[in-house]
Amino acid sequence: MQINKKEIKQNLKKWNEEKKSIKSFSFTGDIVLDNVSYTYSKKTPFEFRALDNADLSISDKKITCVIGTTGSGKSTMIQLTNGLLISETGQTIVGDYKIPAGLKKIKEVKDLRREVGLVFQFPEYQLFQDTIEKDIAFGPIHLGADKEEVYKKIPELLDLVSLPREYAKRSPFELSGGQKRRTAIAGIIAMNGKTLVLDEPTGGLDPKGEEDFMNLFLRLNKNQGKRIIMVTHNMDQVLKVADEVIVMHEGKVISKGSPFEIFSNQELLSKIQIEPPKLYKLMYKLKDQGIDLLNKNIRTIDEFAKTFKEVRKGK
Ligand SMILES: Nc1ncnc2c1ncn2[C@@H]1O[C@H](COP(=O)(O)OP(=O)(O)OP(=O)(O)O)[C@@H](O)[C@H]1O
Numbered sequence: 197m198q199i200n201k202k203e204i205k206q207n208l209k210k211w212n213e214e215k216k217s218i219k220s221f222s223f224t225g226d227i228v229l230d231n232v233s234y235t236y237s238k239k240t241p242f243e244f245r246a247l248d249n250a251d252l253s254i255s256d257k258k259i260t261c262v263i264g265t266t267g268s269g270k271s272t273m274i275q276l277t278n279g280l281l282i283s284e285t286g287q288t289i290v291g292d293y294k295i296p297a298g299l300k301k302i303k304e305v306k307d308l309r310r311e312v313g314l315v316f317q318f319p320e321y322q323l324f325q326d327t328i329e330k331d332i333a334f335g336p337i338h339l340g341a342d343k344e345e346v347y348k349k350i351p352e353l354l355d356l357v358s359l360p361r362e363y364a365k366r367s368p369f370e371l372s373g374g375q376k377r378r379t380a381i382a383g384i385i386a387m388n389g390k391t392l393v394l395d396e397p398t399g400g401l402d403p404k405g406e407e408d409f410m411n412l413f414l415r416l417n418k419n420q421g422k423r424i425i426m427v428t429h430n431m432d433q434v435l436k437v438a439d440e441v442i443v444m445h446e447g448k449v450i451s452k453g454s455p456f457e458i459f460s461n462q463e464l465l466s467k468i469q470i471e472p473p474k475l476y477k478l479m480y481k482l483k484d485q486g487i488d489l490l491n492k493n494i495r496t497i498d499e500f501a502k503t504f505k506e507v508r509k510g511k
């Protein structure tokens with residue numbers, strides 16, 4: 197067979213042009229879950245409808261916390277956002293990228309997974325490389341990043357999650373639970389996507405570890421404009437960091453609002469059996485005594501003290 201070089205060249209050119217014209221998606225903009233449902237263990241005695249025609253939108257560049265009792269569908273819902281699960285009804289929309297219900301294979305899934313980095317609960321169990329730097333680099337390289345570029349950034353990433361730089365070559369198995377968690381989170385940050393999805397990122401950590409992580413997420417949001425979506429059972433943390441709170445109950449989104457709106461709503465909190473943040477408990481007691489600070493958008497103890505003084509003076 198004769199090889200026609202000219203023809204090959206022409207074909208290559210055509211192919212390259214076609215490649216360029218393939219639409220690249222923008223994952224910025226709202227994440228919308230439109231009428232999504234999900235059932236586990238279908239057609240078995242364990243069948244369970246974890247999401248039941250839920251609707252939701254999550255704004256870009258904000259910190260959104262997802263709350264709700266155990267089993268309400270939080271983890272299921274967040275796994276839709278990067279295509280780990282695909283809904284049975286409705287659709288998932290990330291920016292201008294759409295995943296319709298029942299889709300078998302997602303197009304450009306690596307791009308989606310890089311843009312929407314998901315950290316499972318107890319991510320430390322997913323570390324499996326022999327050095328910390330390899331663990332951090334694994335995700336981004338697997339999703340198509342340049343190896344050299346990723347390794348160059350390792351010291352910076354270690355700084356970001358407050359691990360000493362000399363840890364890069366150590367084994368992750370020598371680390372404490374909190375340090376392993378930092379390594380796993382550094383791996384997600386290394387992918388450099390615009391959205392971080394965290395499922396109970398501080399579960400099982402001591403208060404100092406929790407505080408460090410919350411401050412890290414706040415910094416990533418305020419300094420780098422990352423969208424943070426976080427499932428948590430710690431309402432004090434929610435009050436501290438959330439721009440928006442999503443409330444889940446029995447597979448549905450039953451409320452969405454600012455932390456002030458959600459935590460002022462005693463009826464809602466008792467329905468979902470969630471204890472309010474400590475500051476709100478105090479404010480409920482004060483309200484019973486005729487001092488109502490619930491509409492003052494208070495996040496911290498300092499803000500509380502200042503507002504309390506002002507209100508008392510004005511009385
Ligand atoms: N693989 C599975 N097979 C069967 N049922 C499952 C499976 N995974 C989850 N479920 C059920 O689906 C429901 C929702 O689970 P999901 O993990 O989304 O809840 P959650 O709100 O994240 O709860 P938690 O606060 O305990 O983490 C739960 O009742 C759970 O038992």
Ligand SMILES: [Mg+2]
Pocket residue numbers: 270271272395
């Ligand atoms: Mg969960």
